[in-house]
Amino acid sequence: MDNAVISALVQRRSVRAYRPEQITDDELRTVLEAGTWAPTGMGRQDPWIVAVQNPELLKKLSRMNAAFLGVDSDPFYGAPTYVLVFGSDPAVWKNSVPDGSLVLGNMMNAAHAIGLGSCWINREREMFDTEEGKALMKEFGLPDGLIGIGALALGYPAGPARDPKPRKENYYRIVK
Numbered sequence: 001m002d003n004a005v006i007s008a009l010v011q012r013r014s015v016r017a018y019r020p021e022q023i024t025d026d027e028l029r030t031v032l033e034a035g036t037w038a039p040t041g042m043g044r045q046d047p048w049i050v051a052v053q054n055p056e057l058l059k060k061l062s063r064m065n066a067a068f069l070g071v072d073s074d075p076f077y078g079a080p081t082y083v084l085v086f087g088s089d090p091a092v093w094k095n096s097v098p099d100g101s102l103v104l105g106n107m108m109n110a111a112h113a114i115g116l117g118s119c120w121i122n123r124e125r126e127m128f129d130t131e132e133g134k135a136l137m138k139e140f141g142l143p144d145g146l147i148g149i150g151a152l153a154l155g156y157p158a159g160p161a162r163d164p165k166p167r168k169e170n171y172y173r174i175v176k
Helices: 004-011 025-036 055-069 096-113 131-139
Strands: 048-052 081-088 117-121 146-155
Touching: 004 096, 025 048, 025 081, 025 096, 048 055, 055 081, 055 131, 081 096, 096 117, 096 146
Parallel strands: none
Antiparallel strands: 048 081, 081 146, 117 146
16 A cells, blocks of 8 residues: 555664764654654543753663663663653553553654654663652652653664564454
C-alpha cells in the first residue's frame, strides 16, 4: 500500500549515533506534541513527558542509566536531547506502562517524520526509583507516585540509517 504514514513506520530505525548540535525548539515541540496525541486508556492522559537539554543534567542522567546497565559508556549515544516519560505506578493505574509506551512510540515516529533520529532507552524505572531519581522528579515538578517508563535519545542522526533486519516468518496471524 502506498501511504506516507506506512512508509515512515517501515523506514524508521533506532539511531545510536548523533551529531552534537541541538535540535530546534520547533522540532522538539513537534515531537513532544505528537506524544500528547498517543492513545491512553480511558482517555486518562496519564503519562508525563519531560524533555532535557541541559548538558549537566544530561551527563547526570547518562551516568545514572549507565550504572544500571553496568557500563561507563553513554547509554543515550551522545544525543543532545533526552525525552523522559513517566506514569502512575501500575498498582494505581494498570495502563500506565502501555500508555507511556504509546507516547514514546508516537514521539519516535514523529521524530523520524521530521528528519530526527531517536532511540528508546530503558532503565528509567530503576533510575527514578532511587533517591537521586526521586529528587530529580521533584525538580521536574512532577507529582508524587510516578514511575519512569522509558526515554528517548533524540537528535540529528550522525549517519545514514541501518538497513532493516528481515521480519521473522509468521510474525502475524489472521483469524477469520
